[in-house]
Amino acid sequence: MSHLAPQTEKNFKLMEQVAQKTGSDSKLETCIQCGTCGGSCPSAMDMEHTPRKLFALLRAGEREEVLSSNTPWVCVSCYFCAVRCPQEIKIPDVMYTLKSMAVAEGAYRDSTASDFSRTFVSMVENYGRSYELGLATRHYLRHFPLRLPSMAPMGIGLLSKKRLNLKPKKIQGIKQLNAILDRAKELEAA
C-alpha cells in the first residue's frame, strides 16, 4: 500500500462523504463519466474542472484538488446538467455540498465567491431579508474596487430609478428565524 501513502483514509471516503452529505438520492456514485454535464454547462469554460472531471477526481479521492476547485463556485445552478444527466445525478446539489465543505475546511483558493455567499447569509441572518445595496457595496468594495468606476453609472441608475433600497428591511420574526437556523445548524453538525 505504500504507493498510496499520501492518500489518507479521509480521501478514500470522499465520494461516500459527499454523497451522504448531499442526500440519500444524490446518486453521485453512479456517474458513468459520459460528459453530458460539462457539454451542457454554460459556465464550463471558466471551470477548472468540468463536473464530469470533478466527479472523477472525487472518486479518486483527490480531496485537496476537489475542495479547492473553482468549479462549484462558478456553477450558476441552471440545472442544465441535472435534466440531462442519464444517471439523474443531482449535480447542483453536489456542487452545494462541495461549497459548504470547502467553506468549512477553508479549502477554496479564491475567496470572492465564498465571501459573497457568506455576506449574503449574514444579511439574511441579521434581517431575514437580503439587502441588495448593502450586499453589493460590501462585496464590491472588498473584491472589485477597480470595477467600481465602470459600475457607478449602473448603481446611480438603479438608485435614481428607486430600484435599490437605502435601508434594509427586517422581518418581525427575526428571533424566531434565528432560533430555527440555530437548531438547524446543530442538526447539520450532528
Next chain:
Amino acid sequence: MSKYLYYPGCSMEGSGKAYHNSLMPVCEKIGLELQEIDDWNCCGATEYLGINKIPAYALIGRNLALAEAQSNGAQDIVAPCSACYLNLTKIDSYMAKKNGVDELINDALSAGGLSYEPGQLGIHHLLDLIVYEIGLDTVKEKVVRPLTGLRVAPYIGCMAPRYDYAKRWSDSEHPLELDWLLGALGAEVVDYPLKTHCCGGHMPQIGPDTAYELIHRLVDYAEEVKTDIMVAVCPMCQMNIDAYQNETNQHLGTKHKMPIVFFTQLMGLAFGMRERDLGFGSELVSAKEAIQKIGSEVPKKKRKKKDKFALPMPHPLGNGILKNGTNGKELILPTEGRARGGRA
C-alpha cells in the same frame, strides 16, 4: 376571484419593483387575488445552500410553514421570482419523499414553534399560474391593445422550468408557456432557442467575465433575430441583462442596447393600462423605442438630466436592431453549452 398566497421574494422590493408594480394590477384584472404571506423571509437564493444545507432548507421551510398556517389548507402559493419558486418547490418535494429530510426540517422549525406538512399546498410560478389556472382565453378577453408588430423574445430563464420539481412545464429546455402568453397578447414571438439559457445568476458578483459572456450571448442572439424587446419572468434575469448590459458593452466592446421588461408589464400594456402604473421607465436600457411601436410611451422623468447615466438611444435611422450585413458572422448557434468550449 381565485385566492393565492403570495410570496414576493426580496428582489420585488428592490431591483424588481417594476415586476411587483405591474403584476398587482394585472392579477387583479384577471381575477387573481394575492394575499401576501405574513412576515416571509428571504429564500436564500443560491447562496445559503452553499454554506449550510439544513439551515438553508429550514430557511425555506419557514416560508412554507407560514404559508400553510395562513392558508387553512385551502390555497396555493405563487412566487413571481423563478429562484424563489425553485427553492420552494425543491424543499416541498424533498420533504415529500419522507426520507428523513422532512424530519430534520421540522425539527428545526419546531424551535420557532412552526411545522410543515409537505404536499399540502400547490406551489406555482406566476407564469404557470396564469397560463394553466387562469387560462389564455381569459387573458385574451382582457386584451384591448394587442401588441401587434412588437417582436418579443420569450426569455424564460433557467430556474422556472428547471428542475421542474412541481411538474408544471411543457419542457425543461424549450418550454412554450411564455411564447403562448405573449402570443395571446398579440405580440410577434421570435424563435429564441436560448430561452432557458442562464442569465449569469450570481456571476456578475463573483466572476464578472463569465457574466459578461452569458449576457452578451443572450442579447446578441436576440438582436440577430430582430427582437424589439426581451421579456423576463424572473427579477434576477431582468436585473442581469438590463443593469449589466452597459458594463458588458464596456468590457467586450459591443454596442448592445436590448431592452428587457417583465411579462406582466407587457400584459398590462395589452390590457390598456398606463405605462407609469406598470413600472415602465425603471429599466436602465430604455424600452421607449420598442413600446412606441405599439403606440405606447415610456413615462417622462421630471428631472431632465437623467440620460447622463442611461444608455444612448438607438439611432433614429435604422431600427437599432439590424446590424450591418446579415452574414451571421457572430451568430450564436442554438446549441447547448459553450459553443467554443466543447468541454466534457
